[in-house]
Each structure stands twice: as C-alpha cells, then as structure tokens.
Amino acid sequence: MGTYSTEQVVALLLRPQSECNTARMASTLAHEQQDQGRPAGRTPQDRRPAAERPPQPAGQYATHDVTNQPPPLSPYDASEDTALLEGLRREGAGWAEEDVRRLGRLAGSAQAQEWAEQADRNGPELRTHDRYGHRIDEVDFHPSWHHLMRASVAEGLAGAPWADARTGAHVARTAGGLVWGHTDAGHGCPTSMTYAAVPALRAQPDLAAVYEPLLTSRVYEPGLRAPTEKQGLLAGMGMTEKQGGSDVRTNTTAAAPTAEPGVYTLRGHKWFTSAPMCDVFLVLAQAPGGLSCFLVPRVLPDGSRNAFRIQRLKDKLGNRSNASCEPEFDGTVAWLVGAEGRGVKTIIEMVNCTRLDCVMMSAALMRKTLVEAGHHTLHRRAFGARLADQPLMRNVLADLALESEAATTLTLRLAGAADRAVRGGDQQETAFRRIATAVGKYWVTKRGPAFTAEALECLGGNGYVEESGMPRHYREAPLLSIWEGSGNVNALDVLRALGREPGAAEALFAELALARGADTRLDAAVTRLRDGLGAASPFGARRVVELTALVLQASLLVRHAPSAVADAFCATRLGGEGGHAFGTLPDTADVDTILGRALPGTA
Structure with missing residues (x-):
C-alpha cells in the first residue's frame, strides 16, 4: 500500500466542496492507494473469466494457476426463465414482457448484484439521538440499500399497480418481483408492505384520498418529513406484540380517542416492526370498541415527529439489509382506519x-x-x-x-x-x-x-x-x-x-x-x-x-x-x-x- 505526503493530503482537502465530504475523501484515498499496488490491466470490479484477464505478473503475486473454477455469473439475465415468461403472458400481462426483461437484465448486472451484497454486508444502524441529545429514532442504511429501493419503487414494485388501469398490472408487478428478487430480499419488505397497505387503507376513504396517490408513486424519497411534502411514501405495519405474536387479539397496546373525531393516541409496544424508516404504518391497537386498525405517521402534518421510540433493532438470522425493530408508542397520534373493533x-x-x-x-x-x-x-x-x-x-x-x-x-x-x-x-x-x-x-x-x-x-x-x-x-x-x-x-x-x-x-x-x-x-x-x-x-x-x-x-x-x-x-x-x-x-x-x-x- 502506498503512503501520502502532506502535500497530497492538502491537495485533496482543497478540492471542490462537493468532493470534500468525509466519505468521498476516504473512498478516494482508498482507491488511489489500491491503484498503486494493482497490476496493470486489472480493476477492483474485473469480472472477466480468468482466461480473458491479463497474465499475473511474476514475483510475489504468482502463487499458482487458478483452474477449474467457474467464472462470475454476472452479468446474466434474471428474466431468462421460461416458466415465468409463459405465466406472465397466460395471466394477462404479456404487455409487460419488455419491462420484465429489462428489469431482469438489471437484476443480473454486476452492479445490482454488488448492491445486494453490500446492503447485506453493511446492515442498518440505529441512531436514537442526534449529537445534541434530541430523540430522533432514525435508522441509517448503506447507500446500496437506497440504490435498490430507488430501482424497486421506480419499476413499480411498491404501490404502483393500484394506480395502473391496465389488466394484469398486479401480475406484472409479481413477475417483476420474481426477477428483481435475484438481488436482495431485505429491501423487498418495505415495497411489499407499501403495496399491501393500499387496499387496507381504502377502508377509510378520507385517508386513502390523501395517502394513496403518494403510496402508489414511483418516486423513492427517503428521509422523515411531513407526508404531504414528499413525492412518494412507503408504508409499514405493526401487528405483533411480545405476549402474543400471531395471536393479535391479545394485543395490549391501547388506543384512546381524542376530542377530534377519528384521531386517537396510542400507548404500548410492538415486537416486530420492519422497515422503521417508512413514512406511515398500519398498526393494531385496542380501542374502546375492540381491536382496531390505525394509521400512524412517523411525522405529523405540522412537521413535528410523532412518538415512535425505537427500542432496538432485531439481530436476525437473515434479512440483514432490512431493519426490524421494537417500537414503543407513548402518546403517539394515530388515525382510525375502518370501524372500531374491525381491526383484523x-x-x-x-x-x-x-x-x-x-x-x-x-x-x-x-x-x-x-x-x-x-x-x-x-x-x-x-x-x-x-x-x-x-x-x-x-x-x-x-x-x-x-x-x-x-x-x-x-x-x-x-x-x-x-x-x-x-x-x-x-x-x-x-x-x-x-x-x-x-x-x-x-x-x-x-x-x-x-x-x-x-x-x-x-x-x-x-x-x-x-x-x-x-x-x-x-x-x-x-x-x-x-x-x-x-x-x-x-x-x-x-x-x-x-x-x-x-x-x-x-x-x-x-x-x-x-x-x-x-x-x-x-x-x-x-x-x-x-x-x-x-x-x-x-x-x-x-x-x-x-x-x-x-x-x-x-x-x-x-x-x-x-x-x-x-x-x-x-x-x-x-x-x-x-x-x-x-x-x-x-x-x-x-x-x-x-x-x-x-x-x-x-x-
């Protein structure tokens, strides 16, 4: 590995501001150091079969010849699946075949496969407070997560089919998921929940009128802001609790009605709530009339943070790119979806x-x-x-x-x-x-x-x-x-x-x-x-x-x-x-x- 003189470091620091953030400077240093020791004709992402690469130099790098090892699979076409394409046409979405094939080529590309590996290797990190001590309850994701999310939402794998009048739109989305699933499964969680939230939200037409156009958007806009100030939203769900798991009727989270019709405050906890950086959540809680469904936004309409205290992230066997958390509600503002007692x-x-x-x-x-x-x-x-x-x-x-x-x-x-x-x-x-x-x-x-x-x-x-x-x-x-x-x-x-x-x-x-x-x-x-x-x-x-x-x-x-x-x-x-x-x-x-x-x- 090479070393840097004082002059080289100063030169890097004096580059334009857009190049001077810490992450980019670290990346620049690392790549330039690697380049000093890399044999000519090779790059970090050289995925060519061994027979097509320049010969290894003699000396310390020449240990043995690598034989009988397969070349990298990528790039490949994830849509080259006869059963999938036949099913796509048979179930009424043949019109989407070109898009599915294009998405399949992207899914099998070296870039998308690298995104998947990096998102899994560099898992999400919880930040409960900012540097000044304010409670923020945010989760940071690796840039590759955001690349995957942006592509997934743009390709209509979230709520888009509900706004598509073409016959077979839901089939097209499923076929897209079958090929995009060749990348990373974790980021499919928030897109899946966003897709699924739309028909449930329609039980409350006034809320659906506000949120559905944003949930069906093809724009991925991360970050916590007032929902109506964003171009696209993601939705999550909070059902299970420590004492009951799938037996949601034993939930103890309580919903108290306020003076404003349809508005409640929640107090309690959830045991598994994935993708906590979604904008809104559908949550089950016990109202006076029984177990009910509520819409809980992370940010309230006035721009203030709703009470959504993330106690910890789950240390899971798999699905590591995706954050699953234990949130606590304490005076959390929520809107009733459907009738009281009809939550399930x-x-x-x-x-x-x-x-x-x-x-x-x-x-x-x-x-x-x-x-x-x-x-x-x-x-x-x-x-x-x-x-x-x-x-x-x-x-x-x-x-x-x-x-x-x-x-x-x-x-x-x-x-x-x-x-x-x-x-x-x-x-x-x-x-x-x-x-x-x-x-x-x-x-x-x-x-x-x-x-x-x-x-x-x-x-x-x-x-x-x-x-x-x-x-x-x-x-x-x-x-x-x-x-x-x-x-x-x-x-x-x-x-x-x-x-x-x-x-x-x-x-x-x-x-x-x-x-x-x-x-x-x-x-x-x-x-x-x-x-x-x-x-x-x-x-x-x-x-x-x-x-x-x-x-x-x-x-x-x-x-x-x-x-x-x-x-x-x-x-x-x-x-x-x-x-x-x-x-x-x-x-x-x-x-x-x-x-x-x-x-x-x-x-």
Missing part, C-alpha cells in the same frame, strides 16, 4: 397481499439459487466430466428445476387471481385467491429452505463460504415461512377457509377440475383430498394443506407445462416414485427436456 378484518387485506409476496420471494430465491447451481455445474469438472453431465447431479438439478417451475407457476396464478379479484370483482377468483394464497404461503415457503440447501450443496464447499452469496440466500429462506403467519397459522387458516367461508372449497375444486382426466395420479390425489376434507382436524392440518398444494401445482403443470415436466412432477410428488430428498427422480424422467427448459446449456 381491515388489516387482513394487507396480509393477503404480503402473503402473496412471501410466495413470490420464495419462488425468486429458488430460481436464483437454481441458476447459481446450474452455472457452477456447467463450469466445474469432477471425475473427468462437467458436473452438469454427471448423472446424479443431473437428477438433482432436474428435481430442483421441477420444484422451481411449480413454485413460479403457482405464484403467477395467484397474482392473476388477485388481479381479477381486485379489478373486476370476480367472485370465483376472489374465493380462489383466498384459499390458494394461504395454501401457497404454507407450501412454497416451506420448500424454500430445503431447496436452497440443496442448491448450495451443488457448489460444495464453494457454496458454504459467504463470498459465494449462497449462505445469504440460505439464511433468507426460513424467514418467508415465518413472516405473515407461520406454517401452523397458515395451515389452520386453510382449514378455516375451507370449512367456513362460502365458495372457498368450491373455487378450489373448480380449479382442479380443469385438469381432470389428464393424469391418473393427479385424479386419484384430488379424490383423496375431497374425501379427506370431511375428517380434517387441526392435528392433521398440515397433511391436508400439503396435499392441497401439491395437487394445485400439479394441475397447473399438467395444463400449462410440457408433458416431461408434468409427468415427472406427478410421478414424484403424487405417485410415490420420488424420495424425500431432491435428486430422487425415477429413471423414466425426461431429464434432458426438464433441464433444457429450466437451465439452457445443461441439456
């Missing part, structure tokens, strides 16, 4: 949307890790052949490809149902969305951790080190099963919907009937499901929901995927021809066709 019914509209996004993000993680595994096995040789040509590895990759396609296809079907339900008021699709989203939330998010673990193993020891990126994805996967209702909560919700909600069971079986006669194993499984529903109990809820998810995925693949994909899925997931681990496809599986569709180059 009001906020459930938000939960339905965020549950879909949990399915979407799990499917995105599956696809991302499958692409990583496929890339590695295409460029890594062992025992005289490429890994991708080894029979057992091909079985593993093909089995993962089946799971990924089933998850993606179901995700887009759910998005299509949501679009048709909220736009045209389609009652059949509304009922199907209600039951199928809970089913998908349970099953796809449950499959995520096992899937990412298997994909990581395809890279061997290389996948177990942080710089591969695979550990980040592996840590992320379990979260999606926990958030917005754990597995038990969703399984019981499915049973409740099938038994109590008019039209839910009928809508599910009407969907399954569209594939009747196409595969005997699927027909038999549907019969088992119908016969078993009458005796279903909470103790066996997971068995019922698992079977429901598998027959639903199988029915979609039988109708829309090539026969090689549908046959292998039905054989292994419904016909008893597969094992419990991935990579147990029967010898009859058309692996070449499956891999050629999912991972071109491996067939």
Whole structure:
C-alpha cells in the first residue's frame, strides 16, 4: 500500500466542496492507494473469466494457476426463465414482457448484484439521538440499500399497480418481483408492505384520498418529513406484540380517542416492526370498541415527529439489509382506519397481499439459487466430466428445476387471481385467491429452505463460504415461512377457509377440475383430498394443506407445462416414485427436456 505526503493530503482537502465530504475523501484515498499496488490491466470490479484477464505478473503475486473454477455469473439475465415468461403472458400481462426483461437484465448486472451484497454486508444502524441529545429514532442504511429501493419503487414494485388501469398490472408487478428478487430480499419488505397497505387503507376513504396517490408513486424519497411534502411514501405495519405474536387479539397496546373525531393516541409496544424508516404504518391497537386498525405517521402534518421510540433493532438470522425493530408508542397520534373493533378484518387485506409476496420471494430465491447451481455445474469438472453431465447431479438439478417451475407457476396464478379479484370483482377468483394464497404461503415457503440447501450443496464447499452469496440466500429462506403467519397459522387458516367461508372449497375444486382426466395420479390425489376434507382436524392440518398444494401445482403443470415436466412432477410428488430428498427422480424422467427448459446449456 502506498503512503501520502502532506502535500497530497492538502491537495485533496482543497478540492471542490462537493468532493470534500468525509466519505468521498476516504473512498478516494482508498482507491488511489489500491491503484498503486494493482497490476496493470486489472480493476477492483474485473469480472472477466480468468482466461480473458491479463497474465499475473511474476514475483510475489504468482502463487499458482487458478483452474477449474467457474467464472462470475454476472452479468446474466434474471428474466431468462421460461416458466415465468409463459405465466406472465397466460395471466394477462404479456404487455409487460419488455419491462420484465429489462428489469431482469438489471437484476443480473454486476452492479445490482454488488448492491445486494453490500446492503447485506453493511446492515442498518440505529441512531436514537442526534449529537445534541434530541430523540430522533432514525435508522441509517448503506447507500446500496437506497440504490435498490430507488430501482424497486421506480419499476413499480411498491404501490404502483393500484394506480395502473391496465389488466394484469398486479401480475406484472409479481413477475417483476420474481426477477428483481435475484438481488436482495431485505429491501423487498418495505415495497411489499407499501403495496399491501393500499387496499387496507381504502377502508377509510378520507385517508386513502390523501395517502394513496403518494403510496402508489414511483418516486423513492427517503428521509422523515411531513407526508404531504414528499413525492412518494412507503408504508409499514405493526401487528405483533411480545405476549402474543400471531395471536393479535391479545394485543395490549391501547388506543384512546381524542376530542377530534377519528384521531386517537396510542400507548404500548410492538415486537416486530420492519422497515422503521417508512413514512406511515398500519398498526393494531385496542380501542374502546375492540381491536382496531390505525394509521400512524412517523411525522405529523405540522412537521413535528410523532412518538415512535425505537427500542432496538432485531439481530436476525437473515434479512440483514432490512431493519426490524421494537417500537414503543407513548402518546403517539394515530388515525382510525375502518370501524372500531374491525381491526383484523381491515388489516387482513394487507396480509393477503404480503402473503402473496412471501410466495413470490420464495419462488425468486429458488430460481436464483437454481441458476447459481446450474452455472457452477456447467463450469466445474469432477471425475473427468462437467458436473452438469454427471448423472446424479443431473437428477438433482432436474428435481430442483421441477420444484422451481411449480413454485413460479403457482405464484403467477395467484397474482392473476388477485388481479381479477381486485379489478373486476370476480367472485370465483376472489374465493380462489383466498384459499390458494394461504395454501401457497404454507407450501412454497416451506420448500424454500430445503431447496436452497440443496442448491448450495451443488457448489460444495464453494457454496458454504459467504463470498459465494449462497449462505445469504440460505439464511433468507426460513424467514418467508415465518413472516405473515407461520406454517401452523397458515395451515389452520386453510382449514378455516375451507370449512367456513362460502365458495372457498368450491373455487378450489373448480380449479382442479380443469385438469381432470389428464393424469391418473393427479385424479386419484384430488379424490383423496375431497374425501379427506370431511375428517380434517387441526392435528392433521398440515397433511391436508400439503396435499392441497401439491395437487394445485400439479394441475397447473399438467395444463400449462410440457408433458416431461408434468409427468415427472406427478410421478414424484403424487405417485410415490420420488424420495424425500431432491435428486430422487425415477429413471423414466425426461431429464434432458426438464433441464433444457429450466437451465439452457445443461441439456
């Protein structure tokens, strides 16, 4: 490393003011020092394959030749996913394909992948007070977080679909999330909650008139200011508390009405509230009339800070780029959303949307890790052949490809149902969305951790080190099963919907009937499901929901995927021809066709 003379430091300090802030000066010093010791022809971001780089100089840098290591995956196109593009067109959003493809290229770019890595590596930091001792309760994020957020909001992955009159706008957003999910999952939390807040807020039309145009904006404007002074807003939610978790009816946060109609003050705490730098939050609290939903802004209309005391940030297993906190309310001003005592019914509209996004993000993680595994096995040789040509590895990759396609296809079907339900008021699709989203939330998010673990193993020891990126994805996967209702909560919700909600069971079986006669194993499984529903109990809820998810995925693949994909899925997931681990496809599986569709180059 080089050193700097006094004259060099002075010269840096005398540069124009825009270049003299501490961060830029530190960056300049660091890069210039690195340049003094860097071999000619190399840059810090040189991502070319080793064969294309200038030769290493002799001497202290020449230790050994690096061979049999894959080149960097980036840049790649995250939208090169046949199942995704077919689903996009089938569910009514073919008009968005060019935008999805463009976003896919951005997601797979070296720059966006670097943003994701840096945002995860440099997590958020809580600042409770400013330098003068004033309470501010702010969270600082790495610049890469803001780059990701700005792109996500601009591409319509937050509230934009609610302001888009085109049929399929919600499908287009979901497809965008499936490709942008190849970057960082953490920043998807505030965009998801912003998207989900809009239908819940519509329960209070006067508030929706003020906030909805800002929540559906494509402008990302960080920083705490009066909401109406900003060009775009982000929304969060605060439901769970220490003593109850998912049992929100045990919440103790109290809401006291003020002299102004519709305005309350809150006192209490929340246990998990993510993205605390959002502008507004939908919060559950106990009003005189029962558990109710409230809108809580971080900054009040007069520009003063609302009481939103962040006690600490959670030290989480994954999702590290995103801040999750424990806020305390003490005289916090809030506006009632919906009627008193109807808080769960009001906020459930938000939960339905965020549950879909949990399915979407799990499917995105599956696809991302499958692409990583496929890339590695295409460029890594062992025992005289490429890994991708080894029979057992091909079985593993093909089995993962089946799971990924089933998850993606179901995700887009759910998005299509949501679009048709909220736009045209389609009652059949509304009922199907209600039951199928809970089913998908349970099953796809449950499959995520096992899937990412298997994909990581395809890279061997290389996948177990942080710089591969695979550990980040592996840590992320379990979260999606926990958030917005754990597995038990969703399984019981499915049973409740099938038994109590008019039209839910009928809508599910009407969907399954569209594939009747196409595969005997699927027909038999549907019969088992119908016969078993009458005796279903909470103790066996997971068995019922698992079977429901598998027959639903199988029915979609039988109708829309090539026969090689549908046959292998039905054989292994419904016909008893597969094992419990991935990579147990029967010898009859058309692996070449499956891999050629999912991972071109491996067939």
